[in-house]
Amino acid sequence: MSKPYNVVADLISLLDIYWDDPVAFAEDMLGFDPDDWQREAMADVAAYPRVSIRSGQGVGKTAFEAALVIWxxxxxxNPKVICTAPTRQQLHDVLWAEIAKWLESSMVKNLLKWTKTKIYMIGHEERWFATARTATKPENMQGFHEDYMLFIVDEASGVADPIMEAILGTLSGDENKLLMCGNPTRTSGVFYDSHNRDRSRFxxxxxxxxxxxxxxxxxxxxLIDKYGAESDVVRVRVYGEFPKAEADAFIALELAELAAGATAEPTGDTLHLGVDVARFGDDETVIAPRIGMKVFPLRCYNKQDTMVTAGWCVKTAKDFLRECPSLQQVRIKVDDTGVGGGVVDRLNEIIQEEGLTNWEVIPVNNGARPSRDGEEHYDNLGTECWAMLRNLLQENFSGHLQGGPNEIELPNDERLITQLTQRKYRMTSRGKIALERKEDMKKRGLDSPDRADAVVLAFAEVKKSFIFLDAGTASRGL
Incomplete structure (x- = not known):
């Protein structure tokens, strides 16, 4: 590439070879050697409209962003790339300077012209460019329209919601993309939501x-010695974790993500099915199968009547019994609140009609009184069941940072993780913990936690009003 460029021919070649492959572009054109996380995230930017990355410090996110701008x-x-950050120093002295560094040593430096506020394709300055806009007011992010557009938000945790909302409103085209990167410094805002309540969209x-x-x-x-391994400073600057959960968040995001990334062997002779039955039109009916400490992929259905739901429960159980000869028992725990009672009745009929020995259907009324041991602490049975799963996750993963075992495996299901970690709790006037009602979650614009409830039921056991969590071959009571 030392000879003069034929701009049109070179652009056609780049478009053809690297359209969906920013990793190869970074390697071939920039001499950039991406880390594993950079490779995965670059591929996601090429394939998906919204990508959000939270990280500790010094992991190479600025170089990663610079490579994507040039790609x-x-x-x-005729693309438009809009780069923004909360401060002028972060935007111009860090990110914009990093782009200049990689462009100057690249194989495409004769195609692009770099200035202090703009990078443009030579001969196409008005329509083919990247620009730097400080995230100080929403109007800085408006007025951009193009078929191919990429917004890069650096240090995204520090960008105010009105500015992020202006960016989201601008991204209306099929090939418009958003990349957010930063240290996770705040437990609110668009960046935080992208890893929590809105993570299914990113x-x-x-x-x-x-x-x-x-x-x-x-x-x-x-940093660890100075501030402590579990301090917020270390969580944010090293682990890439948000500060510790707000007081009213019931299950920490870190716990759910650790379980979703764990591997557990299915043990024991019992299949547990947690069944949350949809009560509203947009809600899901969810069946959560568990063997030992491993929860298998959830089975989710919409707009099914109770008879059909009962049929899916029976089919799921028979599928597992056929595939796992070691299974001897089936325990189906059904949310008995509302329409779930019809599923319980029909399942009991099927078990009797077909002579399904060693099958048991257990109705669980979340609004009922907690167990004898739990009534001092919890307002109702549903809260106690959620608390037991939370406590078991905490126990199993308390040694994770020191290399402890990952004992619980949850499906790597974005909606499940979101639902487990977005539900709040309150303290009643009697000093008991009460889980947030589904109706109140909907008022906050959240989905009903159907998947989370099914998983909680999959771990919960109810015997003569005694609740406990089954930990593989051992059971524990509260």
């Missing part, structure tokens, strides 16, 4: 500084 400018016709990544070859392990240890 998008070279591999899309491709999300978490990058721990301890796992990066680019970081100083000596500096990381200094």
């Amino acid at each position: 998008f400018l070279c591999c899309r016709p 491709r999300t990544h978490k990058v721990d500084s301890r796992n990066s070859k680019r970081t100083s392990k000596e500096n990381i240890q200094m």
Whole structure:
């Protein structure tokens, strides 16, 4: 590429080869060697409209962003790339300077012209460019329209919601993309929501500084020694975790994500099915199968009547019995509140009609009184069941940072993780913990936690009003 460029021919070649492959572009054109997380995230930016990355410090996110800016400018016709950050220093002195560094040593430097506020395709300055706009007011983010558009928000946790809402409102085209990166410093805002209540709408990544070859392990240890392994400083700057959960968040995001990334062997001779029956038109009926400490992929249905739901429960159980000869028992726990009672009745009829020995149907009324041991602490049975799952997750993963075992495996299901971690609780006037009602969650604009409730039921056991969680071969009571 030392000879003069034929701009049209070179652009056609770049578009053809690297349209869906920013990793290869970064390697071939920029001499950039991406880490594993950078490869995965680059591929997601090419394939999906919204990507959100929370990370510790020093993992290479600025170089990652710079490579994507140059890739998008070279591999899309008439694109617009808008880069923003909360401060001018972060935007111009860090990100914009990083783009200049990689562009200057690249194989495409003769195609693009870099200035202090703009990078443009030579000969196409008005329509084919990247620009730097400080995130200080919403109007800075408005007025951009193009078929191919990429917004990059650096240090996204510090960008105010009105500005993020202006960006989201601008991204209306099929090939409009949003990339948010940053340290997870706040437990509110669009960036936080992208990893929590809205995570089903984003491709999300978490990058721990301890796992990066680019970081100083000596500096990381200094932070841990100075502030403590579980301090918010270390959580944010090293682990890439948000500060500790707000007081009214019932299950921490970290616990749910650890379980979703764990591997557990199915043990024991009992199949547990947790069944949450939809009560409203947009809600889901969910069946959560569990063997030992492993929860298998959830089976979710919409707008099914109680007879059909009962049939799906029976089919799910028979499928597992056929595939796992070691299973001897089936325990089906059904949310008996509302229409779930019809499912319980029909399941009992089927068990009797077909002579299904060692099958048991257990109705669970979440609004009922908690167990004898739990009535001092919890307002109702549903809260107690959620508390037991939360406590078991905490126990199993308390040693994770020191290499402890991952004992519980949950499906890597974005909606499940969201539902488990967005439900709040309150303290009643009697000093008892009460889980947030589904109706109140809907008022906050959230989905009903159907998937989470089914998983909680899959772990819950009810025997003569005694509630406990089954931990593989051992059972524990509260």
